Amino acid sequence: MRTPFIAGNWKMHKNRSESHELAVSLVQKLGDVPHRLLVAPTFTSLETVAEVVKGSNLLLGAQNMSVARSGAHTGEISVEMLKDIGVSCVILGHSERRHTYGETDEMINAKVLLALEEGLESILCVGETLEEREAGAVEEVVGGQIRKGLEGVTDLSHVTIAYEPVWAIGTGKTATPEDADTVHAFIRTVLTEMYDKSVAEATIIQYGGSVKPENVKQLMAMENIDGALVGGASLKAETFIPIAKFNV
Numbered sequence: 748m749r750t751p752f753i754a755g756n757w758k759m760h761k762n763r764s765e766s767h768e769l770a771v772s773l774v775q776k777l778g779d780v781p782h783r784l785l786v787a788p789t790f791t792s793l794e795t796v797a798e799v800v801k802g803s804n805l806l807l808g809a810q811n812m813s814v815a816r817s818g819a820h821t822g823e824i825s826v827e828m829l830k831d832i833g834v835s836c837v838i839l840g841h842s843e844r845r846h847t848y849g850e851t852d853e854m855i856n857a858k859v860l861l862a863l864e865e866g867l868e869s870i871l872c873v874g875e876t877l878e879e880r881e882a883g884a885v886e887e888v889v890g891g892q893i894r895k896g897l898e899g900v901t902d903l904s905h906v907t908i909a910y911e912p913v914w915a916i917g918t919g920k921t922a923t924p925e926d927a928d929t930v931h932a933f934i935r936t937v938l939t940e941m942y943d944k945s946v947a948e949a950t951i952i953q954y955g956g957s958v959k960p961e962n963v964k965q966l967m968a969m970e971n972i973d974g975a976l977v978g979g980a981s982l983k984a985e986t987f988i989p990i991a992k993f994n995v
C-alpha cells in the first residue's frame with residue numbers, strides 16, 4: 748500500500764509574513780490528514796515556515812539545492828544550510844529549473860545523490876514538453892530523465908517521482924487522469940527494469956500540472972497516481988486544503 752503524498756510548491760511567491768499566514772492556516776486545518784503533506788516555500792521564507800510547521804504533520808521542503816557542498820558558489824544554497832533550517836525534502840529537476848535555468852540530467856542526478864547522502868528526501872520531477880508529446884516522444888523523454896536522474900541511486904525509499912507534463916504546468920490544462928496514469932505506469936516499468944518490481948510498486952509517483960480541488964479526486968483515483976505536486980493551487984489555503992484532504 749502506497750501512502751499518498753501531497754506537496755505544495757510555492758515557487759517564487761510570498762514574503763515572510765504571507766508565508767507565515769498560509770503556513771499557520773494549513774497547520775490549523777490539516778492536522779487530521781493521515782497521509783504525507785509537504786510545503787516548499789521560497790528560500791527566504793523557509794525559516795519562518797519551519798517554526799510554524801515544527802511538530803505538525805506538514806513536512807518542510809526546499810525548491811532546489813546546490814550541486815556543491817560549499818565554497819565559491821555565488822547565489823547557491825547548500826544541502827547543509829537546508830538541513831540546518833529543518834528542511835527534510837528537496838524538489839529537484841523541476842521543469843522550470845530544467846527549461847528556464849538550464850539544469851541538465853547530469854546536474855540533477857548529482858543533486859539527487861547529494862541530497863540522499865545527506866539524509867534529505869528528494870522529489871525528482873520529470874515530464875515532456877508539448878512538442879515532445881506531439882512527436883510521440885513521451886516515453887523516450889520521461890524514461891531518459893528517470894534513468895539519468897537516478898543513476899547510481901541504490902535505495903529508492905527516500906525518492907518520490909513527480910510526473911509533471913510541462914504543457915500542464917501553470918496553464919490550467921491538466922493531463923486527463925487516464926493519460927497521466929499511462930505515464931505513471933510506464934515510469935513503474937522503467938523502475939522495474941532499473942530496480943525490481945517491489946521497488947517499482949512501492950515508489951510514490953506524484954502527478955503535477957494544474958492540480959485543483961475540482962480534479963484532484965479523479966487523478967488520485969487512478970491506480971498509479973499516489974500524490975500531487977501542486978503549484979498555483981497551493982498558494983491559497985482555500986484551494987490547497989481541499990486538495991490535501993482529497994480523501995478525508
Ligand code: PGA
Nearest residue numbers: 916917956957977978979
Ligand atoms: P501548477 O504547477 O500546479 O501551477 O500547474 C505545478 C508545478 O509546477 O509543480
